[in-house]
Amino acid sequence: MKSLIRASIGILLVCGILMYTSHAMDATSGKSGKDILTIYNWGEYIDPALIKKFEKQTGINVIYETFDSNEAMMTKIEQGGTNYDIAVPSEYTVEQMRERHLLKKIDHKQIPNLKYIEPDFLHLAFDKKNQYSIPYFWGTVGVVYNKKLLKDKKFDSWDDLWDPSLKGKVILVDSAREVIGVGLNSIGQSLNTTDSTVLQKATNKLIRMAPNVKAVIGDEVTQLMINGDAEVALTWSGQAADMMSENEDLTYSVPKEGSNLWFDNMVIPKTSKNIEGAHKFINFMLDPKVAAQNSEYVGYTTPNKAALKLMDPEIVNDTRYYVSKDVREKLEVYKNLGKEKIGEYNELFLRFKMSIR
Amino acid sequence: MRRKGNLLSLIPYYIWILFFVIAPILLIVYYSLLDLHGHFTINNYRNFLTSVYLKMTLSSFWYAFLITLFSLIISYPAAYLITKLKYKQLWLILIIIPSWINLLLKTYAFIGIFGNKGPINAFVKAIGLPNQQILFTDFAFVFVSVYIFIPFMILPIFNALDKLNPALIDASRDLGASKITTFRRVIIPLTMNGVKAGVQAVFIPALSLFMITRLIAGNRVITLGTAIEEQFLTTQNWGMGSTISVFLILFMFIIMLLTGERKKGVARNGKAK
Numbered sequence: 001m002k003s004l005i006r007a008s009i010g011i012l013l014v015c016g017i018l019m020y021t022s023h024a025m026d027a028t029s030g031k032s033g034k035d036i037l038t039i040y041n042w043g044e045y046i047d048p049a050l051i052k053k054f055e056k057q058t059g060i061n062v063i064y065e066t067f068d069s070n071e072a073m074m075t076k077i078e079q080g081g082t083n084y085d086i087a088v089p090s091e092y093t094v095e096q097m098r099e100r101h102l103l104k105k106i107d108h109k110q111i112p113n114l115k116y117i118e119p120d121f122l123h124l125a126f127d128k129k130n131q132y133s134i135p136y137f138w139g140t141v142g143v144v145y146n147k148k149l150l151k152d153k154k155f156d157s158w159d160d161l162w163d164p165s166l167k168g169k170v171i172l173v174d175s176a177r178e179v180i181g182v183g184l185n186s187i188g189q190s191l192n193t194t195d196s197t198v199l200q201k202a203t204n205k206l207i208r209m210a211p212n213v214k215a216v217i218g219d220e221v222t223q224l225m226i227n228g229d230a231e232v233a234l235t236w237s238g239q240a241a242d243m244m245s246e247n248e249d250l251t252y253s254v255p256k257e258g259s260n261l262w263f264d265n266m267v268i269p270k271t272s273k274n275i276e277g278a279h280k281f282i283n284f285m286l287d288p289k290v291a292a293q294n295s296e297y298v299g300y301t302t303p304n305k306a307a308l309k310l311m312d313p314e315i316v317n318d319t320r321y322y323v324s325k326d327v328r329e330k331l332e333v334y335k336n337l338g339k340e341k342i343g344e345y346n347e348l349f350l351r352f353k354m355s356i357r
Numbered sequence: 358m359r360r361k362g363n364l365l366s367l368i369p370y371y372i373w374i375l376f377f378v379i380a381p382i383l384l385i386v387y388y389s390l391l392d393l394h395g396h397f398t399i400n401n402y403r404n405f406l407t408s409v410y411l412k413m414t415l416s417s418f419w420y421a422f423l424i425t426l427f428s429l430i431i432s433y434p435a436a437y438l439i440t441k442l443k444y445k446q447l448w449l450i451l452i453i454i455p456s457w458i459n460l461l462l463k464t465y466a467f468i469g470i471f472g473n474k475g476p477i478n479a480f481v482k483a484i485g486l487p488n489q490q491i492l493f494t495d496f497a498f499v500f501v502s503v504y505i506f507i508p509f510m511i512l513p514i515f516n517a518l519d520k521l522n523p524a525l526i527d528a529s530r531d532l533g534a535s536k537i538t539t540f541r542r543v544i545i546p547l548t549m550n551g552v553k554a555g556v557q558a559v560f561i562p563a564l565s566l567f568m569i570t571r572l573i574a575g576n577r578v579i580t581l582g583t584a585i586e587e588q589f590l591t592t593q594n595w596g597m598g599s600t601i602s603v604f605l606i607l608f609m610f611i612i613m614l615l616t617g618e619r620k621k622g623v624a625r626n627g628k629a630k
Contacts, residue, residue: 003366004365004366007369011369071590168490174571174576176592214490214575215492215493215575215577216571216575216576216577217571217575218571220468220572227472227473228473229472229473339393339593342592342593343592343594343597346587346588346592346594347409350587351409354409354412354413354579356576
């Protein structure tokens with residue numbers, strides 16, 4: 001009996017300590033007030049010098065936290081207990097967060113620098129009036145390949161990935177929409193296709209690519225490409241830029257049939273305690289000089305038209321990233337297709353993966 | 358009074374079982390009966406019985422079988438050898454220590470080892486053979502999995518062998534049995550429980566492996582674990598994910614029944630984890 005009491009007290013004590021710790025941790029993570037701004041961004045996605053500059057300019061202290069997936073970020077905000085003032089979701093997540101009422105409206109009057117953003121990148125389907133989101137970086141999906149390992153190979157067309165000489169050499173990203181998207185693009189269909197027969201057709205075409213597929217993996221691809229362990233991979237332009245900065249033999253191409261256009265956007269989560277500061281920060285990041293510096297540091301493509309003029313022309317004229325106008329017209333932003341369709345995409349993707357043997 | 362005290366002290370155990378074993382299983386069964394909109398349906402089960410998932414189940418079993426088989430082939434002689442060594446506890450520890458390291462870290466290490474520029478290919482090139490693609494093959498997947506599971510197989514077999522009374526072996530030899538007969542008729546039957554425990558500890562987790570399938574096999578091997586992960590994290594179809602989990606739990610029960618001990622009371626020694 002005595003030991004039982006002792007055990008119960010022990011358990012209660014541990015619970016108490018855990019509760020206290022979690023309380024203390026809540027208090028530090030996302031603590032916010034008038035002169036504190038909590039930013040929740042992807043890892044290595046801002047020039048740290050700019051945060052210092054912002055702090056100096058406004059006297060606001062910045063707390064900077066990072067996440068590595070849209071889903072994780074959204075879950076954390078949805079669960080509450082955080083006070084993030086700025087978050088940077090991708091476009092389809094903006095739509096989901098809006099639907100779940102996790103976002104605050106952005107007051108455009110407080111963001112005069114919005115005028116510097118390229119008009120093509122505003123008023124897109126995921127947030128028609130930019131009421132909730134302001135573009136931060138944009139990019140494409142394309143093919144990164146090793147010029148040295150694949151002599152004379154070009155990836156101007158998606159069909160080049162079906163080339164028999166690439167047997168067991170193609171790495172795909174483990175993401176249903178991107179891979180099914182390759183199938184859809186290659187048969188000239190929209191990336192937002194909802195017609196099941198068309199999706200089936202795209203999958204059947206993909207299955208014919210199966211002998212060429214070396215692996216379907218995630219971020220590990222970066223290291224494999226840099227080490228020259230892999231010849232060609234489907235990837236996002238930003239990830240391609242990371243790889244190319246480490247290995248000069250790599251290059252990136254967006255096939256002519258079109259591809260995905262993606263955006264990461266600044267939003268103000270519902271949990272924000274410093275809305276004024278958040279607006280100040282968004283406006284600050286849209287300043288052409290700041291945007292130019294940030295883009296050159298991070299290596300991603302900026303939607304800020306005025307910033308382009310201040311940047312190294314070699315970067316701005318690199319059509320692999322800043323794709324020409326007629327290619328850009330063929331790029332498509334993902335629409336939120338609803339859970340059923342996403343489920344269907346994933347089912348088809350699973351079937352495709354099972355065919356790689 | 359004493360009896361009562363014993364019953365009382367069991368209460369935390371029952372609460373634990375209720376909240377962390379029974380309740381989660383019931384929740385999984387409940388979710389498996391829901392569709393995307395939270396309506397009751399049995400479509401998830403119908404979906405599971407289509408060719409895609411049945412094929413996946415078969416391939417999961419096949420790979421789990423291979424992994425268990427190779428683990429056993431390596432572990433039994435290894436465990437036998439260790440029992441004969443002078444510092445057997447030390448040797449055992451050396452085998453067990455790697456299992457304390459995070460599984461993901463070990464897996465990442467193998468990406469480097471198996472890579473085109475890794476040590477294995479460096480050796481292959483040194484003896485004049487062309488570069489081999491090792492990463493993203495069935496071989497790599499089974500090899501890494503076996504490496505990871507070996508400690509869980511060795512431990513119970515070692516315990517069973519270590520407890521084996523040497524007098525029995527002497528008796529068998531005295532009665533004229535050959536070495537092979539002794540091994541077949543005396544040692545194996547007496548260590549069967551260790552083997553069963555080891556098979557359980559390897560086969561069941563091997564059925565639901567998922568990170569290794571992507572990192573080492575590049576998704577060329579798809580197991581039930583991979584499918585569950587995808588349903589929960591990307592598709593966010595909890596119903597389907599739960600349905601696959603229900604089947605996985607069923608398979609596990611069947612395996613436990615098949616490999617379970619008939620007689621109670623025999624120490625289930627060293628069942629890892």
